[in-house]
Amino acid sequence: MTYALLKDKWMRFFDMRSDVKTMIQVYYTPGLGPRPWPYAEHEEERVRWALERYESMLRAREVAEDDQIPFLSPYTGTEIFAQSFGCPVYCSGTNMPFALPKIHAAEEVRSLRVPSAFAPPLERVFRIARRLRGRYPEALLQLPDIQSPFDIAALIWEKGSFYAACIDEPEAVLDLCRKVETLLVKFLDAWFREFGTEYIAHYPDFFARGGLTLSEDEAGAISPAMFNEFCMPALQRLSARYGGICVHCCANSERQWDNFARIPGLRLINLNRPEESLKEAYVRFAPVAAQMHAWCGDGDPSPAWAGHIPRDAHVVLFASASSDEEARRKRDALAGARG
Numbered sequence: 001m002t003y004a005l006l007k008d009k010w011m012r013f014f015d016m017r018s019d020v021k022t023m024i025q026v027y028y029t030p031g032l033g034p035r036p037w038p039y040a041e042h043e044e045e046r047v048r049w050a051l052e053r054y055e056s057m058l059r060a061r062e063v064a065e066d067d068q069i070p071f072l073s074p075y076t077g078t079e080i081f082a083q084s085f086g087c088p089v090y091c092s093g094t095n096m097p098f099a100l101p102k103i104h105a106a107e108e109v110r111s112l113r114v115p116s117a118f119a120p121p122l123e124r125v126f127r128i129a130r131r132l133r134g135r136y137p138e139a140l141l142q143l144p145d146i147q148s149p150f151d152i153a154a155l156i157w158e159k160g161s162f163y164a165a166c167i168d169e170p171e172a173v174l175d176l177c178r179k180v181e182t183l184l185v186k187f188l189d190a191w192f193r194e195f196g197t198e199y200i201a202h203y204p205d206f207f208a209r210g211g212l213t214l215s216e217d218e219a220g221a222i223s224p225a226m227f228n229e230f231c232m233p234a235l236q237r238l239s240a241r242y243g244g245i246c247v248h249c250c251a252n253s254e255r256q257w258d259n260f261a262r263i264p265g266l267r268l269i270n271l272n273r274p275e276e277s278l279k280e281a282y283v284r285f286a287p288v289a290a291q292m293h294a295w296c297g298d299g300d301p302s303p304a305w306a307g308h309i310p311r312d313a314h315v316v317l318f319a320s321a322s323s324d325e326e327a328r329r330k331r332d333a334l335a336g337a338r339g
Contacts, residue, residue, distance in 0.1 A: 003069055007198065010067070010207040013314055014244075014267045014290055021311075022338045023206070025068040025318040028327040029056040038076050039091050040124065047131050050074065054132075054139060064327040067316075069207050071200040072132040073142040074125050078215075080144060081183060082155040084119035085112060101158035106165050106172035109157075114179050117186035129195060140207070142200040143191070146214040149181040149234040154218050156180070166226055173230060181234045185241065188212060192242075203248050204270050204292050206316055211244030211267055219259075220251025227259050239265035246270075250294075257281070261288045268292060268316075279308040282315070292316035306337035 001009070012020040032053055036045040050073050057070035079089045082099035091097045103109060118126065125144050133141065147155075153176045154162055165173050200206065201213040216235070219227055239245035244265040250272035253260070260269060261284065268290040271281050278293045285291050291313060309315055317334045321327035 006067060006069060007207060007209065011209055014208075016287070016289070016314060021314050022335075023067040023316045024331060024334045025206070025316060026060075026064040026066045026321050026327050026331050026334070027068075027318060028060040028064055028321040029053055030059060030324075032056045035075075037091070037093075037096065039097055040121075043124065043128060046075070047128055050128075050132055051135055054136060060327065063324045064321070064331050066331050068205075069140055069200070071140040071142050071205065072129075072136060073200075073205075074128040074132060074144055075142070076125060076144040078145050078147055078151075078155065080121045080125060081147065081152045081180065081187075083121040084115045084183065085156050085180075087156055099155045102156050103176075104158045104161055106169040109172045109176045109179075112156075112176065112179060114182045114186075117183070117190040122187055126191075126194070133195070140198060140200050141195050142205060143202040143213060146184070146188075146202050146212065148214050148216045148218075148231060149177040149184060150231045151215060151218045152180045152184075153177045163221065166222065166230065170229065177230060177234060181237070184238070188242065201246055201268075204294075204316075204318075206246075206268065206292060208246065208267070210242065211246065211265070212238060212242045213246040213248070214238070215248045215250075216260075217249055217251050219249055219256045220253045224255055224259055227256055232259065232263070235263050239263060248272075254280075257284055261285060270294070282309045282313055286310040286313035290314040290316070292318070309338070 009020060012018040013023050035049055036042045038046060054070055054072050061070055077096040077098060079097050079099040083089050085102060087099040087102045089097050089099055129141055157176060198209045201208055203215065216231060219231065235245060244267045245263060246268040247260060247263065247266065248270040253271065254277060266289045269285055270292045271278060272294040281293060282291060317337065319330040319334060321330050
């Protein structure tokens, strides 16, 4: 199948009325070395690794013949937008970078300026993406790590006082979230204008045309009412602006599932939860949106877990492989799991 036809298949998959209900991805990158940490000083290593990964994915695609489309990744941590607001960043040398808070009280929000879409941390991402596209002009780019406005606000504002402010000074929290949303819109507008609206999602890595993808991980720390107050309005605006939305959440989020299901334009949801919880998720979201949950990647696929997925659910099934033979075997097993 050509990439053009495969892209169209993905878009039919997102259409809940279509008969394309299963997509298969086998993660196999032969010969690829370990990924460098996405620190500012590692730009050359990051570019080199991303190119090597793309070339490895091209070879693996010939072997697995699955539904994954090879892509170039200007990968980052969660820190880039908070850093653009002035947050310091901690790099341990043994883990991903993460932002340290810049503000500690509500009165500090008012003086916080919305940075440019090309603030230094974001300009670096654009620069890496341009270098990658310079080598492979037709390749898809993966979005960098996009957190929700509320998630980024919780990085900028020290969390102990941030969550207290959600109750005591909600207007300040909403003000910060709106400033973050403004920066996200500026960045995404610039990104899609330069690189196009076909892309690979930030996490997990599936193809999309139009819309946006983001993480809503702080949803596990707040009540459904607080979600509706602080998160839902921004998600509604972003989905409307870009023509749909895909949401990742790795938090203890069961209390928010009804809210997630109400997000307008929800195309796909990814939940990282224990097996028993995800069995329920497959049922809850089957009529609502496509699903790509992490549980499916644990071990070889088998009827034991595939049987818990409703027949009408649209799901991405995936597994990892370390050899050509294993990649083909797992592709076949995944295909057979849904019949």
